[in-house]
Amino acid sequence: MKTRDRENLLKLTAIVAVALLAGDSLVIQPLSARWKETSDQITELREKLERGTQLVDRERSIRRSWRIFQRDDLDENRSLAENQVLKAMETWMADSGIRLTAAKPQWQDFDNRFSTYNIRLTAEGDIRQCVTFVHLIEKDPLPVRVEEIEYASRDKDGKNLAITMSISGVQFGENLQQ
Numbered sequence: 001m002k003t004r005d006r007e008n009l010l011k012l013t014a015i016v017a018v019a020l021l022a023g024d025s026l027v028i029q030p031l032s033a034r035w036k037e038t039s040d041q042i043t044e045l046r047e048k049l050e051r052g053t054q055l056v057d058r059e060r061s062i063r064r065s066w067r068i069f070q071r072d073d074l075d076e077n078r079s080l081a082e083n084q085v086l087k088a089m090e091t092w093m094a095d096s097g098i099r100l101t102a103a104k105p106q107w108q109d110f111d112n113r114f115s116t117y118n119i120r121l122t123a124e125g126d127i128r129q130c131v132t133f134v135h136l137i138e139k140d141p142l143p144v145r146v147e148e149i150e151y152a153s154r155d156k157d158g159k160n161l162a163i164t165m166s167i168s169g170v171q172f173g174e175n176l177q178q
Contacts, residue, residue: 074171096133098125118168130163144169
């Protein structure tokens with residue numbers, strides 16, 4: 001093989017190598033990245049479609065629950081609503097045997113949409129009484145729920161517990177009552 005032919009072959013090989021490198025950098029890598037991005041978007045859209053389909057399938061049940069929730073909110077009159085919750089608390093305490101040591105009620109308004117009646121309370125009892133108390137709150141048809149709960153031992157044996165918790169009830173505004 002002649003020197004000139006070798007030079008031409010080396011030039012051709014160098015040009016092909018540069019073209020492949022440029023093609024990889026300018027075409028293949030961007031297309032590969034776009035392909036992965038598109039694949040991720042398709043996966044995300046499929047998940048959203050699945051959640052949407054499940055929501056549509058449960059629509060009747062959700063609407064029925066929402067109607068019950070709206071119907072069963074706290075009384076429109078704040079003093080009657082407070083009385084509802086306080087009477088229920090007395091019942092929960094009597095049924096569980098727990099002793100109330102402190103309670104701090106307060107209303108919180110969210111425009112004309114809804115209000116919440118929040119009670120921060122501290123009570124004492126044994127483990128069975130504390131668990132029963134929380135269970136009675138959660139299963140009560142009154143629209144209250146336990147927002148936060150903390151247990152602490154009052155003695156070194158752990159037989160006497162203090163429970164500090166926040167419960168809240170909801171009262172809907174006029175535009176949500178429809």
